[in-house]
Amino acid sequence: MxxxxxxxxxxxxxxxxxxxxxxxxxxxxxxxxxxxxxxxxxxxxxxxxxxxxxxxxxxxxxxxxxxxxxxxxxxxxxxxxEKKEKKKATLPDLPGAEGGVVMRFAPNPSGPLHLGHARAAFLNDEYIRRYGGKYILRIEDTDPKRVDPEAYDMVRE
Known part of the structure; x- marks a missing residue:
């Protein structure tokens, strides 16, 4: 003991x-x-x-x-x-993207945007800031049963 x-x-x-x-x-x-x-x-x-x-x-x-x-x-x-060294999270490099990238955000207009949408939009935006290029908003409204007409305005806002 x-x-x-x-x-x-x-x-x-x-x-x-x-x-x-x-x-x-x-x-x-x-x-x-x-x-x-x-x-x-x-x-x-x-x-x-x-x-x-x-x-x-x-x-x-x-x-x-x-x-x-x-x-x-x-x-x-x-x-x-000891001071714990914080690792800064970074996105992986995109090989061949030095001339710019084209990123898209394609939410389904079925209701309000949520955290998952924000995550995708933020990550795409980071690549645009790093490499330059275009950011395309494409409303994914191919399934008319799921579309909420008010959601179009919510996405734009």
Whole structure:
């Protein structure tokens, strides 16, 4: 159980350092059981140890918590302060499109436009901005049973 106590201590210190507060029992327990599913069968025993570990970490100052975590789990400490680099989503290139593209937006006038229409229109617009070219609005009204006459105006708006 010394290994479990060490895991609990690291999780409690991480939680306390991350939130600059006393460690939260539920978060610490969740972190342990989530990262070590093999310990789930011992949850009762772990809870018994958890109280003492939380008391120990709570008794430390903010600076002492940071120093302790840095000394026993430097990688864990560093991961709390790493800035996560956000990947900027980009559309794939269109080979041979350097001279311009022709994109179309072809909604069916059966009712109001929805999020799926907006997505298609936005993506096509991005390619027009990147490569230049034409953007064609084609109303897909080949099925007269589905056409709502008021939808023509909604699409134009």
């Amino acid at each position: 010394d290994e479990v106590r060490s895991l609990l201590l690291i999780a409690a210190l991480s939680n306390a350092v991350k939130h600059k507060s006393v460690p939260a029992a539920g978060a610490v327990m969740g972190a342990i059981l989530g990262s070590h599913p093999e310990l789930r069968s011992k949850a009762g025993e772990i809870k018994a140890i958890l109280g003492a570990v939380l008391d120990e970490v709570s008794s430390l100052s903010v600076e002492e918590r940071e120093e302790r975590l840095k000394s026993i789990a430097p990688d864990q400490y560093a991961s709390l302060f």
